[in-house]
Amino acid sequence: MSSATTEPDVPAPAPVGDPAAGRNRAVSRRRILTGTAAALAGAGVTLTGEVGYDEATAGKKLPVYGGYxxxxxxxxxxxxxxxRVDVVWSVDTTRRLVALTFDDGPAPNWTPRVLSILADTDTRATFFMVGRRARVHGHLVTGQLSRHEIGNHTWDHRDLAKMTYEQARYAIGRAHDELTRLSGREPTLLRPPYGHLAGSTLLAANDLGYQVVLWSRQMLESQFTHDPDGLVDYVVGSCDPGTILLAHDTGPADRLVAIRGLAAMITGLRRRGFEFVTVSELLAAATPAA
Structure with a gap:
């Protein structure tokens, strides 16, 4: 959901692909997950741009096949x-469980601080990481991921709702490669940047074996910039069993109010009887449908 932040030490990806050749040619999972732009360009897949999105704002009929x-x-x-592909906001459960999630990292400003707070409070969390940042800043989390979960937040935090199937698959697949390399585990949970989805996103997530995870509560940092205690009270008081809680481990300065209050939020929720679990653990605890 969050706004992407610019990091000057991370180079922008170079445009690749030939939009004129072979748009409809199938691209295998193996070729996507090897992360080779050259192979994709040879298959004629367009990897940049936002094909089809302008048609919606212009009031034109969208293409039935192709586009976003x-x-x-x-x-x-x-x-x-x-x-099928599932889209999850929260989990129906009678157990007092909450999944704490962090988007947009890893980054040197706050990720180490968040990991330190989680270690001090013995709290598990799920980090939806940006692949390009993981490549540059992965050393910040090396050796600290065994008790946490990693999810896919795409390669460079571009809006999936503006992408074709091929573009979305590339953005998810390239991040998949990087996060697998970093953690030694293949991620299976996708959080789309900004919480935006399109048909192409769902199709790409399905083909790459992902479940889409959104959130049911978030920190609302900008509303409590000058009221840190108010933010703690809001988060502690608003969570229900099965809540997926959105936070960030990098971004604009107003988000620091949540990081500063994180330990107090964890303590407050535990006093209410909540246990912190990863998103996958929360999904596994869902109450069976009648």
């Missing part, structure tokens, strides 16, 4: 990899 809105493959022959 379509939930089926442009060749109309290739079926989705599985029968």
């Amino acid at each position: 809105a379509a939930t089926v493959h442009a060749d109309r022959r290739t079926p989705p990899k599985s029968s």
